Amino acid sequence: MYHSLGERVSNGSGVSAVFEGLSNSLQKALGKLKSKGKLTDEDVQSAMREVRLALLAADVNVKVVKDFVERVRERSIGQEVQKSLTPGQQVVKIVHDELTALMGGEEARLNMAPKPPTVVMLAGLQGAGKTTTAAKLALSFRKHGHRPMLVAADVYRPAAITQLQVLGKQIDIPVFDMGTREDPVRIAKSGMAEAERLGADVVIIDTAGRLHVDDALMDELSRIGQAVSPNELLLVVDAMTGQDAVHVAQTFHDRLSLTGVILTKLDGDTRGGAALTVRAVTGCPIKFGGTGEKIEPLEVFHPDRLASRILGMGDVMSLIERAQETVDMEQAEEMQKKLLSAQFTLDDFRAMFQQVRNMGPLDQIMKMIPGANQLKGLENVNLDDKRFQRIDAIISSMSKEERADPNLMNASRRRRVANGSGVTVREVNQVLNQYEQTRQMMKRFGGGMGKKLGLRGARKALKSMGKGMGDLAELGGGDTQLPDIGVTGLAGGGSETRRRHKKKKKR
Amino acid sequence: MGLFDRFRKGLEKSRSNIWGRLGGWLQGNRIDAQFYDDMEEALLASDVGFDTTVWLVDQVRRQQQKERISDPKELPRLLASAMTEALSGVNSQMHFASEGPTLVLVVGVNGVGKTTSIAKLAHHYKSEGKKVILAAGDTFRAAAIEQLMEWGGRVGVDVVRQSPGSDPAAVVFDAIAAAKARSADLIICDTAGRLHNKANLMAELSKVYKVAARELPGAPHEVLLVLDAVTGQNAVSQAQVFREAVSVSGIVLTKLDGTAKGGVILPIVRELEIPVKWIGLGERMNDLEVFDAKDFADAICSS
Numbered sequence: 001m002y003h004s005l006g007e008r009v010s011n012g013s014g015v016s017a018v019f020e021g022l023s024n025s026l027q028k029a030l031g032k033l034k035s036k037g038k039l040t041d042e043d044v045q046s047a048m049r050e051v052r053l054a055l056l057a058a059d060v061n062v063k064v065v066k067d068f069v070e071r072v073r074e075r076s077i078g079q080e081v082q083k084s085l086t087p088g089q090q091v092v093k094i095v096h097d098e099l100t101a102l103m104g105g106e107e108a109r110l111n112m113a114p115k116p117p118t119v120v121m122l123a124g125l126q127g128a129g130k131t132t133t134a135a136k137l138a139l140s141f142r143k144h145g146h147r148p149m150l151v152a153a154d155v156y157r158p159a160a161i162t163q164l165q166v167l168g169k170q171i172d173i174p175v176f177d178m179g180t181r182e183d184p185v186r187i188a189k190s191g192m193a194e195a196e197r198l199g200a201d202v203v204i205i206d207t208a209g210r211l212h213v214d215d216a217l218m219d220e221l222s223r224i225g226q227a228v229s230p231n232e233l234l235l236v237v238d239a240m241t242g243q244d245a246v247h248v249a250q251t252f253h254d255r256l257s258l259t260g261v262i263l264t265k266l267d268g269d270t271r272g273g274a275a276l277t278v279r280a281v282t283g284c285p286i287k288f289g290g291t292g293e294k295i296e297p298l299e300v301f302h303p304d305r306l307a308s309r310i311l312g313m314g315d316v317m318s319l320i321e322r323a324q325e326t327v328d329m330e331q332a333e334e335m336q337k338k339l340l341s342a343q344f345t346l347d348d349f350r351a352m353f354q355q356v357r358n359m360g361p362l363d364q365i366m367k368m369i370p371g372a373n374q375l376k377g378l379e380n381v382n383l384d385d386k387r388f389q390r391i392d393a394i395i396s397s398m399s400k401e402e403r404a405d406p407n408l409m410n411a412s413r414r415r416r417v418a419n420g421s422g423v424t425v426r427e428v429n430q431v432l433n434q435y436e437q438t439r440q441m442m443k444r445f446g447g448g449m450g451k452k453l454g455l456r457g458a459r460k461a462l463k464s465m466g467k468g469m470g471d472l473a474e475l476g477g478g479d480t481q482l483p484d485i486g487v488t489g490l491a492g493g494g495s496e497t498r499r500r501h502k503k504k505k506k507r
Numbered sequence: 508m509g510l511f512d513r514f515r516k517g518l519e520k521s522r523s524n525i526w527g528r529l530g531g532w533l534q535g536n537r538i539d540a541q542f543y544d545d546m547e548e549a550l551l552a553s554d555v556g557f558d559t560t561v562w563l564v565d566q567v568r569r570q571q572q573k574e575r576i577s578d579p580k581e582l583p584r585l586l587a588s589a590m591t592e593a594l595s596g597v598n599s600q601m602h603f604a605s606e607g608p609t610l611v612l613v614v615g616v617n618g619v620g621k622t623t624s625i626a627k628l629a630h631h632y633k634s635e636g637k638k639v640i641l642a643a644g645d646t647f648r649a650a651a652i653e654q655l656m657e658w659g660g661r662v663g664v665d666v667v668r669q670s671p672g673s674d675p676a677a678v679v680f681d682a683i684a685a686a687k688a689r690s691a692d693l694i695i696c697d698t699a700g701r702l703h704n705k706a707n708l709m710a711e712l713s714k715v716y717k718v719a720a721r722e723l724p725g726a727p728h729e730v731l732l733v734l735d736a737v738t739g740q741n742a743v744s745q746a747q748v749f750r751e752a753v754s755v756s757g758i759v760l761t762k763l764d765g766t767a768k769g770g771v772i773l774p775i776v777r778e779l780e781i782p783v784k785w786i787g788l789g790e791r792m793n794d795l796e797v798f799d800a801k802d803f804a805d806a807i808c809s810s
Binding site for chain 2: 053056057058059061062063066125126127128129156157158159160162163165166167170211238240241242243244245247248265267268269270271273274293
């Protein structure tokens with residue numbers, strides 16, 4: 001029921017669509033500049049406004065934004081515009097670099113105790129997702145060969161202990177609890193003893209969530225901390241948190257000396273600017289990102305990807321990785337051959353959809369593509385899997401000959417197929433049109449999928465996919481210059497994808 | 508006005524903080540460009556969002572010039588009245604069925620406080636002498652049903668439930684049948700928290716909505732979207748998408764007893780015209796209050 005895509009980090013233009021990606025708005029602000037020389041004071045001035053708006057819309061704290069913009073401004077003025085970039089892209093690059101630097105650059109690891117058990121304590125506001133995160137974290141540890149145990153120390157929220165027990169049972173990890181009448185500090189201590197008895201080498205303590213202004217709870221948390229001296233004291237933060245993230249982070253950090261942060265609900269469409277705030281205030285690295293309610297191992301957090309997300313630049317890296325994981329290389333090569341010989345049949349068309357579908361829910365994938373947030377009306381397109389199923393049904397209702405040669409599809413055959421798949425003739429026509437468009441497009445795009453489609457190509461591909469599936473009206477600003485990161489054709493070109501992926505890393 | 512004292516108290520706790528509260532911009536003693544910049548910043552720091560912040564500052568500036576005000580101490584009043592204006596104009600009254608049971612559907616993303624808000628609503632209406640039935644429509648999250656049962660026991664109202672994993676629409680169906688049989692006045696339906704960008708989950712919610720409408724004329728009489736005051740600009744997008752899926756008729760703003768100011772309701776009410784109907788100010792059963800635009804604006808602007 002719940003899809004989870006691992007660490008997908010989508011750009012999340014949101015429905016408000018008030019703010020397009022920063023790179024788009026910077027393009028607009030700076031697009032007219034012909035100069036390839038140095039960035040002037042004036043250029044930077046107008047660009048900084050856009051940067052500020054984008055960061056504020058992403059919920060980065062207003063003070064953090066102020067400092068950040070100041071730093072970027074200083075760095076930008078007088079910068080040589082690189083040959084390959086437009087002034088707008090140059091500024092985006094500086095912003096992106098600075099953001100990534102601020103986020104901590106590299107992926108952070110967990111501190112393990114030299115002598116087991118390693119104790120991980122979770123803290124956070126109500127509803128941030130501590131209990132779910134505790135279970136996911138336990139699963140992550142087991143995946144790496146550890147024997148984790150969970151301790152239920154939230155004695156306040158009704159059924160919080162039951163929730164952890166149910167989750168523990170689901171993933172088959174022991175949960176220690178002492179009911180709701182016991183002092184959480186004692187529960188934590190007894191939990192440690194129990195871990196020793198069970199031979200668990202990692203103890204994860206789920207604590208009660210409260211408002212951070214609640215002194216009694218902060219006391220309790222700090223007493224638990226003193227009692228078990230955790231190797232990691234992680235603050236669980238909802239990625240949708242607004243300006244108040246600054247208070248949350250500060251209060252918890254002052255009282256508890258955090259060692260890291262877990263950002264939850266990243267599968268939403270929020271840009272997650274709170275991450276930047278928390279990082280700026282506490283200096284603690286963000287160690288994991290949580291996506292989805294399904295209990296799966298947590299994913300390592302990639303600061304640079306979140307930087308892209310905050311800026312609304314899409315997340316090409318995650319997309320490429322996902323494509324590599326799921327796209328069947330042999331099939332992709334096969335398809336490439338077929339395309340070259342212009343023998344792209346309806347079967348191939350279906351296989352192409354299948355490959356895309358394997359990557360996860362389409363709406364999530366779309367958001368990873370830079371510029372996809374420019375597709376007007378994209379928010380309204382219902383990209384659920386049902387439409388895939390319908391296309392699948394329609395194609396399945398055709399005979400082998402028809403699938404190999406769609407030209408055979410006359411009116412009476414179309415009617416038969418519509419009846420066979422339980423749709424209207426109109427829908428059959430749509431699928432056939434869509435197929436034809438895709439075929440034409442692929443022919444046009446470089447006589448094969450081996451060559452990169454480029455962004456424009458990818459967008460066109462999306463457009464043609466969208467057309468049959470919904471009322472995807474028009475491509476907005478289809479010719480906007482965006483960094484051509486070379487999203488290879490979704491259907492194939494796997495080897496090409498990998499090569500580019502490496503290249504990108506080196507940069 | 509006991510409730511807003513609590514809201515203020517929450518705000519006060521952040522006063523000492525360098526990031527300041529909204530009243531912080533009063534420090535200047537001259538009304539100049541810097542003064543308005545500070546005001547803008549204070550509003551942005553309260554999650555009011557850029558567009559509405561610009562609108563508010565503009566309103567205040569215009570009024571200040573009109574009234575020829577030179578004392579900055581007058582400005583909180585102007586700001587409060589601009590905020591009140593932005594928050595009024597939509598009806599915050601709860602809507603009830605003219606006859607038969609009234610059905611309230613409660614929706615929202617994960618972790619905003621839906622179940623707690625339902626318990627508080629149940630308590631509120633039970634104390635008014637109404638017979639309330641709760642429907643445990645969150646059949647997904649582990650122990651969500653138990654959580655609602657626990658609250659039902661504390662408040663003293665019946666809870667209609669099925670086993671975990673069952674169809675939430677079926678739970679609502681049962682609850683309506685139960686309400687008719689027991690001649691209850693009010694059915695409050697819990698739903699699983701869902702992120703609004705998941706099409707399949709939003710479709711599931713639409714189904715619950717349709718079943719309610721089919722089984723009970725005029726239902727759901729209220730669709731309350733629960734928003735966490737801590738949430739930033741994403742709340743606007745939540746309101747928009749939930750409104751499209753299930754015609755949200757009102758908002759419950761929770762966790763206002765913390766330092767979060769909940770300023771994001773300003774763009775929601777102003778731009779989307781969805782009224783705020785309730786505010787949550789704590790974890791106890793009676794920590795739910797009817798929303799009042801003026802009180803809210805005064806509390807947030809007072810120094």
